[in-house]
Amino acid sequence: EPEVTQTPSHQVTQMGQEVILRCVPISNHLYFYWYRQILGQKVEFLVSFYNNEISEKSEIFDDQFSVERPDGSNFTLKIRSTKLEDSAMYFCASKNSNSNQPQHFGDGTRLSIL
Amino acid sequence: GNSVTQMEGPVTLSEEAFLTINCTYTATGYPSLFWYVQYPGEGLQLLLKATKADDKGSNKGFEATYRKETTSFHLEKGSVQVSDSAVYFCGMSHSGYSTLTFGKGTMLLVSP
Numbered sequence: 659e660p661e662v663t664q665t666p667s668h669q670v671t672q673m674g675q676e677v678i679l680r681c682v683p684i685s686n687h688l689y690f691y692w693y694r695q696i697l698g699q700k701v702e703f704l705v706s707f708y709n710n711e712i713s714e715k716s717e718i719f720d721d722q723f724s725v726e727r728p729d730g731s732n733f734t735l736k737i738r739s740t741k742l743e744d745s746a747m748y749f750c751a752s753k754n755s756n757s758n759q760p761q762h763f764g765d766g767t768r769l770s771i772l
Numbered sequence: 773g774n775s776v777t778q779m780e781g782p783v784t785l786s787e788e789a790f791l792t793i794n795c796t797y798t799a800t801g802y803p804s805l806f807w808y809v810q811y812p813g814e815g816l817q818l819l820l821k822a823t824k825a826d827d828k829g830s831n832k833g834f835e836a837t838y839r840k841e842t843t844s845f846h847l848e849k850g851s852v853q854v855s856d857s858a859v860y861f862c863g864m865s866h867s868g869y870s871t872l873t874f875g876k877g878t879m880l881l882v883s884p
Contacts, residue, residue: 761818
């Protein structure tokens with residue numbers, strides 16, 4: 659069964675550094691998402707992406723964050739200047755065009771900011 | 773605003789016990805409702821879904837019924853197994869792009 663893959667599984671970065679989290683969505687999917695889960699808290703929506711542009715974003719997704727689909731397969735989340743509070747699990751998800759279909763999630767990237 | 777509330781964990785049960793994890797939602801309109809499961813070290817996997825009132829989602833012995841009158845989507849299983857130990861997330865989608873809003877998650881621990 660096709661799946662969403664995320665790399666790396668664990669990223670350790672110094673505060674203030676830039677970090678890029680990578681995702682390869684399922685190949686025929688058209689909608690892409692990033693979520694994050696701070697340890698012990700709920701999974702929170704960050705941003706959705708469709709047709710090469712952001713379609714929706716939460717208040718968490720400020721100017722420090724950006725997303726990109728640089729080629730036909732990758733979907734990346736960039737954090738420009740990381741803060742301690744950015745430490746979390748970051749999940750990528752994708753879905754096909756049917757709005758009642760579920761999102762498929764990757765295994766996540768654990769981001770640790772030192 | 774839109775939100776999902778689910779019962780606090782951990783829920784600790786013996787094998788073959790009956791499971792209920794409560795979930796209620798607040799939303800405008802009629803969202804689709806989901807249960808996702810997260811096994812240790814893994815991502816979120818869809819467990820079941822319901823897209824309209826009175827629908828029942830079911831999978832792997834788990835069930836949940838979309839109750840519009842009580843705005844609930846409680847997860848149930850008649851006989852849990854040790855392998856069901858995981859964190860369970862109730863979620864809903866409420867926009868044309870189906871952005872998911874999740875509850876805080878409920879950890880289930882099943883002992884032999």
